[in-house]
Amino acid sequence: MSPMGGHPDKGRSGVDEPPGASTLERPSRQLPSGRHGLPRQYVVDNQRERILAAVMQAVSASSYAETTVGDIITGARLSRRTFYEHFDGKEDCFIAAYDAAIEAALHTTRELTAGGESFAVKIRLVLERLVENVVAAPDFAHSCMVEVVAAGPWALQRRDEAMRTFAALLRDLGQPETADEVTVPPLAAELVVGGLHEMVSARLVQGRADALGEELDQMIYCALVPFCGHARAEALSRGATA
């Protein structure tokens, strides 16, 4: 599960989600050892997914800096040799797990915003799911949203790309809401997405993820305001499902 991917209750079904969304939740899905007659590709995919789940668990349990390849292979119950058949090292492995989490989050966001609801309702659905998932699994969210900053320049670049992808999604959703002749520039959408991401990160660092539930309406306001202006953003962000 990622901070955005899946659902805290339904995620485990894994039916309508991409591989990263459902498998990352499971600490381990070890195949029986010995001759099991499974196709080679299946075994390889399964190993890879176990490693991705293990790296996120190890980072959640301590920090990126303190996590070692030893911790990852212990968690995945695989040999060091198998690990290096899949990844160059800890950084490569963490980035693959981060990519899977972002992929799942994007998938969920697209799914939640595919219907005919209004912009404000779609924003509520997406942010509500984000908050639910962060509150349900704060350690995992901490790895994806806070620890990623400590995981070197490649991870930072991935994070930067993810922010811009979500900003583009927000802009696509919000643009039809704006008055004629008004265009919200990509940078303003990037500011909103980056700001909301960092507000959630700050609550995780403070150990106050629970507070996010009460801040949901305000988060929705912040996402709407560049498109709708103050008065409408305030009216549309208030209370239960608008």
Place this chain on the structure above:
Amino acid sequence: MVRPPPLLPTGLQRRLLPADASRRSTLPLASEQQPEPGSPGEAERAALQRALVRVLSKPGGYHAAGPGEIARAAGLSPETFYAHYRNAEECYLATYDAAINELRVAMAEGAEEARSAHGADAWRRQLDGAVGAMLTFLAKWPELARALFTEVHNAGPAAMLRREAMLARFVSDIDHARATLDNPAPALASGVLVRGLDQVISARIARGMTQQLPMMLDDLSHYWREPGTDD
């Protein structure tokens, strides 16, 4: 003529001024001139802080900035370094505080200019002025920008606490300026603004686009401006 009392007793420009702004640093980090030293110790500290900023802009960043490197870049001995700072972290923290103060002075000046031009209740213009001044400051001093925005993440937990305190202070400055003007935006809006700006700016610095920051003001200001108006 008696000047009318300011409409904004806690206006953005005043909130932004550091507590000791009256005796503005005699040894600014953001200056090409080698400043007149107040005392030999002060001159050495200034030289070490400037050297640290230069060292931080090299590929290894903070991880490569040991006391030896900093002293060498300042043209001083390691002994002189240790006479002022116990380690690189202490030197970084002093540099961070000094640079943030200089940034705040520049932002306060930007807000004050906007206040003179557009009036005391034009808070969005004052915010334009303050943020614009910040972007100009960073573009003019790209090494300082990197030291403040990207290397802070590598400089240890104490530096991260300073960063958190700096962000919180900017948030409360904007909240106060808004509150005096009856601006009804919810509490979280200022936090999203400050942290969002930090993200956009840090990403540009990491991509080597620091010089382009001032051109981004107009696009960024859509977050605090009413859509389709000049306000």
